[in-house]
Amino acid sequence: MATNPDALSPARPTAPAPDARIPDGPLDQKWKRRRFEMKLVNPANKRRYRIIVVGTGLAGGAAAASLGELGYEVLSFCIQDSPRRAHSIAAQGGINAAKNYQNDGDSVERLFYDTVKGGDFRSREANVYRLAELSLNIIDQCAAQGVPFAREYGGMLANRSFGGALVSRTFYARGQTGQQLLLGAYQALARQTAAGTVTQYPRAEMLELVVVDGRARGIVVRDLVTGRVGSFAAHAVVLATGGYGNVFFLSTNAKNSNATAIWRAHRKGALFANPCYTQIHPTCIPRAGAYQSKLTLMSESLRNDGRVWVPKRPGDARRPEEIPDSDRDYYLERMYPTYGNLAPRDISSRAAKTVCDEGRGVGPGGLGVYLDFRDAFARLGRRVLDERYGNLFEMYERITGDDPHVAPMRIYPAVHYTMGGLWVDYDLMSTIPGLFVAGEANFSDHGANRLGASALMQGLADGYFIVPYTVGDYLAHGGIAKLDEGHAAFRDAERDVAERTRRLLGVGGRKPVDDFHRELGELLWEDCGMARSRESLTRALERIPRIEEAFWRDLRVTGTGEELNQELERAGRVADYFELARLMCWDALQRNESAGGHFRVEHQTPEGEAARNDAEYAHVSAWEWRGPGEEPVLHKEPLRFEHVPLQQRSYK
């Protein structure tokens, strides 16, 4: 892969734009119209169609359950030992919906507007509008499933506010919203399992996508218990395999979150959109030592009542309680008087990095800022706050050994979410016909920055309300040839998988896989993290291949492929991360502007805010794989803003 950035001027000719197939008509009629135009599958034929759904998080669980209800034969795969354990379970804060139950001026239009603006004008208006519309149905669906949302005394649903919005539209179930929403989807999935429409394959990892005659026709899977590798054929494949934040090694993602499924699909022809858009979450527990295995998020709902500060004077060694207000810098309130502690994530994270770079960070290594509840305790009392955040306070104390009732929390930004993902059209279909992508795995709705409580909303919108329709439309159009697992394409794919496993086991080096992963992650955090520059990205593009070479020279994976082998599982995922990491840097280098989570130090306003370049970069960057070490090809999907006028984001 060339690393000469000058070869990347935006004027360079690029490949044709992929067609997003956005329906015509007024914004608020597009989804209605699309649904009406869809072809329907004859109910009697539905069970003859087999659909593979990889992933059982909110997106995959909801999609598999809903497709099963419709009568299709659904095969559902996940890595964990039960579908209920998908990474979605860890979401704490809540889920947005434009119900306007608080009568504070919310509406579908406002949620749409906030999301487009929050995404720094790098998302598709039509998709975002549909998301805002569907948010209403999601809450209805989940409440009917028995999700124990927080309630007011009158029995009505309660709301809280979240970063990036001035209305209170976030629904929550204590600090365990993701858990409760996922259990709702899981129970719906379990019901279909009992009904015989869905077959579950837990402890199974998809290692290859099978494409026949240009269509996605199945997957190759490794049984993580026995190590056996086998194939499943289907009429359509849905990937709902989550985000790729773990490419950084340290992130708030669950340990098994990974990019292999989408990366394999990318190598088989699916374009990968906006890989450089990663979200760094402002409120995580700082890392404690070199052995750190992952980072823990403290829900940003804490920012509703907690105030973020650092000492005014660098190196102030006093304990936080001893520092008077006059010596504290409540920097978010100072810099963003309107939004204050609720400024969007990218802005809050960068502000934390700035004050730490100034030497005013707190805790070991100076990599932390305070999140202080002193004033909230005085104002609301302990009982109210414990009701709101009790389990978060406990979690913090359990991990750090410090009680947030006594001293402020220490927090620091950490990698949290990836806005990039496989490119999909309005129907959530990738550039491979028959391959649908849902949830965090696609790039669709959040542009360059996702607002809090919007990922759960998107995952469930995709899974319950979009994919079940659009997959049906794809099937109803016909033309899908008969084939089974005996087809040569499956044999070839299985052989490739076996060969990769053999290679990983056969390196015969000395170092465990995590060593390489950590090294890659640290490099990305430094060079393609919260702030990027042409220099850092060029450096990263030179250094990643060196770590990759060392990996293939000095890796040691013990054991065999025919057993439960967690080192082998991780090694396969890390091998894919090297290629993905390069694409991320390549994309970041090509995007000569700052937008949302992508902050290029060369492109900032005099106040240090992200400076977009709408004239040249108001597009989705969708990358085509050309082979290992080859330069990827850029396809640009232009973005038009007809309803939310392009403007510099301001949260002042």
Next chain:
Amino acid sequence: MRIFLEIWRQRSAADEGGFVRYDVPDVTEHMSFLEMLDVLNRRLVEAGDPPVAFDSDCREGICGMCGFLVNGQPHGPLRNATICQTHMRHFADGDMLRLEPWRAAAFPVLRDLCVDRGALDRIIASGGYVTVRTGSAPEANAIPVPKEAADRAMEAAACIGCGACVAACPNASAALFTGSKVTHLGVLPQGQAERRRRVVSMTEQARAEGFGHCTTIGACSRVCPAGIQLEVIARMNRDWLIAALSRREEEEPVAIAPRSSPMRFYEQAPPKTQR
């Protein structure tokens, strides 16, 4: 600090297992228990030995993936915490800790500290849901839920499905697990329509999976990382009694997939249907 470990090693479900001793000299108090095992595993790999297999995912105490016995205690000594959320500051330099997988007939060992908990999924599939088709739900605020009911439902729904309750129980009963779902849905208006049927099929399935009967010893609740209270079992029993007394002949509990062994899907021939 230095920790001595005695860990159950078993290569697969079919192999014999046994305890092996390890010494981890470089432990710090801020490490989580699983990070301590990561450190051990790193050394084992460097030495060319197979690392200890243990399950984990979120490492935040919410997914329920982790769990094993530490000196006989499910999830170790800390109350209301999973082992992934237990830090080494709760142990002392020189401690000798014995780690073994959940012990229950319904949870076959797959390797080392990993077990098959599929039985819990099948209990849920037998009735632990509200039947509501996607898209058919009424407006969410149309059915008010008293705050007390919502709070009680949330407390029961907090179960993470880790299986510690079963491991703690001398009868290997899954009553706390089953009772938490029965209670979660049973106290909400949305769960009423299927309330009786649910409790019957779920308890029936639990029995068929080989879980023992509850004799209200209470060990389950003491080790539960999610703090589920014994009260959920009392509620389940009451619902069951009402359901049993008012059960009509034709209302047989739904049949559910047969109890499967730890045998995995590729031990049967892969599907070969014309597609």
